[in-house]
Amino acid sequence: MEWAGEATVIARRKHGENAVILTALTREAGLIRGVVPGGASVRRAAMLQPGNRVALRWRARLDDQLGSFAAEPARARPGLMADADALAGLNAVAALLPWALPERDPHPRLADATEALLDDIDAGAPWAERYLRWELVLLDELGFGLALDRCAVSGAHEGLAYVSPKTGHAVTAAAAGDWAPRLIPLPGPLGGTTGGLAEALALTSHFLDRMAAAHIGKPMPAARARLSQRLTRGLGRSEISRGPG
Structure with a gap:
């Protein structure tokens, strides 16, 4: 071979x-x-x-x-070792991929997303949102994708406010009705109107945990939690950029 x-x-x-x-x-x-x-x-x-x-x-x-x-x-990619933030991003990606993927199981879309993310980190470009999107691709590639662009009840694309913690489907406030307290608020970075990066990462973490329980059988790597803490401890407000702006 x-x-x-x-x-x-x-x-x-x-x-x-x-x-x-x-x-x-x-x-x-x-x-x-x-x-x-x-x-x-x-x-x-x-x-x-x-x-x-x-x-x-x-x-x-x-x-x-x-x-x-x-x-x-x-x-x-020397920029991946340039500072603690970049290294934390690399460590999370390098821990999550072997945790989630079996060997010799091609996922071209995830590979492309990984290369784009590492290129951004290496270049010192803002990469917090790309990392968040990378986790969405990871979930999607393993069959746990979130449907956040339309309401699962009404089909509406506007006014999305919540996500079902079981299905990962978005719903509007009107469609949620009395079920709203049982749903997860849809964070702003993912198309909602409240919350920010911390809430968005908490949402993907919830579904990564569900994936772990149903598909992988072992907890998420600690490197992911460490990166989430860095991203939500003020680093996300500057979009994790070592460059100007």
């Missing part, structure tokens, strides 16, 4: 004296793992930092084997 192409490093861990086991995100093959001989050397370790793009060739005798990588640099 063989695969070749560009990928983004998601995680690495030491394997023996000189090798590392690399987990990488590919558009065509999903998450793939393999051994990189000599990957623990100083020169190779710099190339294999999480978030960097690398050119990989993966080989295995059998499809269910771990296999091995030949790796070459493609594009570094």
